[in-house]
Amino acid sequence: xxxxxxxxxxxxxxxxxxxxxxxxxxxxxxxxxxxxxxxxxxxxxxxxxxxxxxxxxxxxxxxxxxxxxxxxxxxxxxxxxxxxxxxxxxxxxxxxxxxxxxxxxxxxxxxxxxxxxxxxxxxxxxxxxxxxxxxxxxxxxxxxxxxxxxxxxxxxxxxxxxxxxxxxxxxxxxxxxxxxxxxxxxxxxxxxxxxxxxxxxxxxxxxxxxxxxx
Amino acid sequence: xxxxxxxxxxxxxxxxxxxxxxxxxxxxxxxxxxxxxxxxxxxxxxxxxxxxxxxxxxxxxxxxxxxxxxxxxxxxxxxxxxxxxxxxxxxxxxxxxxxxxxxxxxxxxxxxxxxxxxxxxxxxxxxxxxxxxxxxxxxxxxxxxxxxxxxxxxxxxxxxxxxxxxxxxxxxxxxxxxxxxxxxxxxxxxxxxxxxxxxxxxxxxxxxxxxxxxxxxxxxxxxxxxxxxxxxxxxxxxxxxxxxxxxxxxxxxxxxxxxxxxxxxxxxxxxxxxxxxxxxxxxxxxxxxxxxxxxxxxxxxxxxxxxxxxxxxxxxxxxxxxxxxxxxxxxxxxxxxxxxxxxxxxxxxxxxxxxxxxxxxxxxxxxxxxxxxxxxxxxxxxxxxxxxxxxxxxxxxxxxxxxxxxxxxxxxxxxxxxxxxxxxxxxxxxxxxxxxxxxxxxxxxxxxxxxxxxxxxxxxxxxxxxxxxxxxxxxxxxxxxxxxxxxxxxxxxxxxxxxxxxxxxxxxxxxxxxxxxxxxxxxxxxxxxxxxxxxxxxxxxxxxxxxxxxxxxxxxxxxxxxxxxxxxxxxxxxxxxxxxxxxxxxxxxxxxxxxxxxxxxxxxxxxxxxxxxxxxxxxxxxxxxxxxxxxxxxxxxxxxxxxxxxxxxxxxxxxxxxx
Numbered sequence: 001x002x003x004x005x006x007x008x009x010x011x012x013x014x015x016x017x018x019x020x021x022x023x024x025x026x027x028x029x030x031x032x033x034x035x036x037x038x039x040x041x042x043x044x045x046x047x048x049x050x051x052x053x054x055x056x057x058x059x060x061x062x063x064x065x066x067x068x069x070x071x072x073x074x075x076x077x078x079x080x081x082x083x084x085x086x087x088x089x090x091x092x093x094x095x096x097x098x099x100x101x102x103x104x105x106x107x108x109x110x111x112x113x114x115x116x117x118x119x120x121x122x123x124x125x126x127x128x129x130x131x132x133x134x135x136x137x138x139x140x141x142x143x144x145x146x147x148x149x150x151x152x153x154x155x156x157x158x159x160x161x162x163x164x165x166x167x168x169x170x171x172x173x174x175x176x177x178x179x180x181x182x183x184x185x186x187x188x189x190x191x192x193x194x195x196x197x198x199x200x201x202x203x204x205x206x207x208x209x210x211x212x213x214x
Numbered sequence: 215x216x217x218x219x220x221x222x223x224x225x226x227x228x229x230x231x232x233x234x235x236x237x238x239x240x241x242x243x244x245x246x247x248x249x250x251x252x253x254x255x256x257x258x259x260x261x262x263x264x265x266x267x268x269x270x271x272x273x274x275x276x277x278x279x280x281x282x283x284x285x286x287x288x289x290x291x292x293x294x295x296x297x298x299x300x301x302x303x304x305x306x307x308x309x310x311x312x313x314x315x316x317x318x319x320x321x322x323x324x325x326x327x328x329x330x331x332x333x334x335x336x337x338x339x340x341x342x343x344x345x346x347x348x349x350x351x352x353x354x355x356x357x358x359x360x361x362x363x364x365x366x367x368x369x370x371x372x373x374x375x376x377x378x379x380x381x382x383x384x385x386x387x388x389x390x391x392x393x394x395x396x397x398x399x400x401x402x403x404x405x406x407x408x409x410x411x412x413x414x415x416x417x418x419x420x421x422x423x424x425x426x427x428x429x430x431x432x433x434x435x436x437x438x439x440x441x442x443x444x445x446x447x448x449x450x451x452x453x454x455x456x457x458x459x460x461x462x463x464x465x466x467x468x469x470x471x472x473x474x475x476x477x478x479x480x481x482x483x484x485x486x487x488x489x490x491x492x493x494x495x496x497x498x499x500x501x502x503x504x505x506x507x508x509x510x511x512x513x514x515x516x517x518x519x520x521x522x523x524x525x526x527x528x529x530x531x532x533x534x535x536x537x538x539x540x541x542x543x544x545x546x547x548x549x550x551x552x553x554x555x556x557x558x559x560x561x562x563x564x565x566x567x568x569x570x571x572x573x574x575x576x577x578x579x580x581x582x583x584x585x586x587x588x589x590x591x592x593x594x595x596x597x598x599x600x601x602x603x604x605x606x607x608x609x610x611x612x613x614x615x616x617x618x619x620x621x622x623x624x625x626x627x628x629x630x631x632x633x634x635x636x637x638x639x640x641x642x643x644x645x646x647x648x649x650x651x652x653x654x655x656x657x658x659x660x661x662x663x664x665x666x667x668x669x670x671x672x673x674x675x676x677x678x679x680x681x682x683x684x685x686x687x688x689x690x691x692x693x694x695x696x697x698x699x700x701x702x703x704x705x706x707x708x709x710x711x712x713x714x715x716x717x718x719x720x721x722x723x724x725x726x727x728x729x730x731x732x733x734x735x736x737x738x739x740x741x742x743x744x745x746x747x748x749x750x751x752x753x754x755x756x757x758x759x760x761x762x763x764x765x766x767x768x769x770x771x772x773x774x775x776x777x778x779x780x781x782x783x784x785x786x787x788x789x790x791x792x793x794x795x796x797x798x799x800x801x802x803x804x805x806x807x808x809x810x811x812x813x814x815x816x817x818x819x820x821x822x823x824x825x826x827x828x829x830x831x832x833x834x835x836x837x838x839x840x841x842x843x844x845x846x847x848x849x850x851x852x853x854x855x856x857x858x859x860x861x862x863x864x865x866x867x868x869x870x871x872x873x
Contacts, residue, residue, distance in 0.1 A: 125468070160710065161470055162287050162472055167714070194314045194317050194714060197611075199711030201615075
């Protein structure tokens with residue numbers, strides 16, 4: 001059973017509005033989604049029925065079950081679009097994630113995509129805590145020359161995390177792509193006034209929000 | 215610790231900073247030629263030291279490796295940390311690139327956490343000014359709470375002020391710098407709590423390290439600090455507290471605590487930079503940037519790369535060849551006869567031993583290796599100082615990944631065409647031990663200048679240039695295949711390329727010459743004793759007749775399996791000393807230097823292949839021993855001999871069918 005894109009979008013918006021764990025009011029949710037209020041309410045009720053959202057007074061919060069749904073959706077999206085490039089075993093992954101079988105997912109990511117346990121833990125943590133919609137992020141390798149991206153999260157073990165952090169690559173920093181070598185070669189980015197070369201493998205582990213302004 | 219009066223005038227300054235900030239230039243300005251290069255104990259990281267006199271102080275200056283962080287993820291970082299902890303320098307000079315202040319402050323903040331007695335050398339202020347960056351030095355000093363001295367290392371401006379500031383720190387007697395800079399309230403609260411507990415429960419540890427630093431490192435899950443704390447009586451308790459805090463931090467921020475702390479540092483760094491940096495003119499595309507764009511982009515970049523390296527090889531080949539001829543003329547025509555003349559009274563065996571063994575070794579080193587190595591080092595220093603090498607690594611990363619290494623490994627491979635010895639040493643630039651070894655493994659297979667002599671002198675001369683080029687291509691394929699094989703065989707994860715791209719700079723003659731000199735000195739110290747020793751040992755074997763017996767044993771292998779004339783076993787054995795000696799001795803053994811009379815084309819190819827691949831020469835073995843120890847050196851030697859015999863034998867059989 002898979003839920004619709006709209007419900008996922010709704011869940012993600014509620015989760016991102018719900019930073020203080022106090023809940024988000026209907027009007028704000030509708031505003032952020034750009035949906036009419038009655039449609040929003042209908043979908044919210046839908047989610048409540050499914051057990052993804054809780055309503056207390058006029059405020060809505062995402063339940064743990066809903067959070068798991070978001071996680072599953074995000075993992076599926078990244079897996080299919082960037083990690084596995086559509087050759088996906090997506091149904092399989094989704095089913096496992098819903099059952100909460102993280103061990104097996106970790107195994108899949110390790111065996112098929114070379115992500116070690118630490119890196120896939122980071123992925124889970126990042127996906128779980130990511131504020132906003134997963135469709136907003138792309139790997140750094142997707143950016144073209146001259147494009148700017150804001151680092152969202154890095155899927156790597158602590159060794160690489162620390163090495164990148166030392167070079168200035170931490171969440172929320174803006175990077176500009178200066179040069180891209182052909183045939184999956186390295187990428188040169190500039191940030192904090194310095195130029196850094198990243199191998200393709202490293203760059204593909206850095207997820208960024210596409211930005212427009214330099 | 216109380217110093218006696220005489221000792222009080224001796225102080226130690228350590229230079230710390232990012233790579234490419236002009237740290238070595240400052241070091242050179244401070245110490246001149248008065249410096250020694252050695253290794254850090256047990257590590258293949260260079261340790262450069264020098265001394266100078268200033269006022270009535272004798273100052274020892276230690277140039278620490280270029281690092282970006284005080285964590286434990288590279289050997290350079292480990293070395294720096296160990297040094298700061300164990301040898302407690304009187305002053306730590308943090309060299310900071312004024313044109314990239316924000317990123318450089320990341321390390322500065324960590325040195326402040328460490329409470330090192332800090333002086334900042336704000337270097338390359340001229341370059342920064344050209345980029346339109348002006349820095350309020352007084353404000354920076356006030357914010358950081360430590361002296362800040364603007365310097366231009368290449369001209370020596372600011373150096374005496376820097377020394378003045380260092381002496382000032384020593385006179386003030388402050389062993390630990392205290393900074394007023396604070397991170398976010400929440401993180402500071404936790405750091406404060408954790409350091410209180412550390413002070414109370416682990417007083418011995420806190421007497422050695424700053425409590426604040428320990429606390430922050432615990433929150434960063436630093437494996438070394440965790441181990442240190444574990445050893446304490448209340449270690450488990452402290453670690454449990456740290457883990458609870460980490461969990462809370464990660465929950466709040468939604469990211470790894472390593473990143474939480476790193477982000478805190480960057481937010482302080484960018485705030486400080488924002489307050490002190492004034493951008494005067496908007497930077498426009500400079501000549502350097504245009505050049506940078508041309509040389510690291512697309513087909514043109516590769517064309518420039520190839521052209522540049524071909525011309526470099528040609529230069530080294532001709533310049534080196536010229537000096538080889540010159541020196542050889544001097545030694546064989548003048549010196550050796552003179553020595554032989556002096557030795558007429560000594561027993562002939564001893565004389566032969568002295569002439570061929572001792573002198574032969576020295577001559578081999580001087581005439582073959584140095585003439586190629588010195589120009590090579592010179593050109594390398596120019597490439598390094600100008601900032602071209604990272605661009606080459608950028609272009610080659612793709613290809614190098616196919617053999618499990620990244621772009622940086624291109625540099626040792628490239629050096630391998632000149633001489634395997636500096637190539638092996640340059641494998642140090644790789645990040646992990648595994649990568650270093652993999653790079654060295656393929657590097658020794660690259661035909662060096664001496665092997666080029668055989669390839670060109672035998673195959674090139676008698677079978678034509680296309681055949682020689684085919685040998686080079688075959689070698690590249692072999693390197694590629696073996697690299698892949700080794701990459702799959704050796705356990706461990708490949709490390710991705712993360713490297714700073716420094717801007718282009720004009721290399722300075724003085725710096726280039728100093729680098730060349732110190733590297734050449736280093737090479738002589740490592741390789742010469744072994745070249746001479748090896749040559750002596752070989753002569754002993756020769757005189758005692760053991761060599762003859764060994765070559766008799768080898769004969770079936772040589773003539774049956776490789777199809778070479780039986781007499782070529784001794785030249786091949788001697789080729790270990792210096793590879794092109796194999797060709798000279800082969801001529802001697804066959805009684806003619808017109809090889810077309812005595813060797814078939816197949817034999818020429820087989821001889822060339824075998825001498826190209828089998829055991830690296832004595833000097834290379836020396837370098838390998840120095841870098842990788844006995845076990846791994848033996849591994850390379852055994853693999854290479856096996857490979858040479860395999861390739862030689864198979865080539866013989868296949869070529870006999872074809873030719």
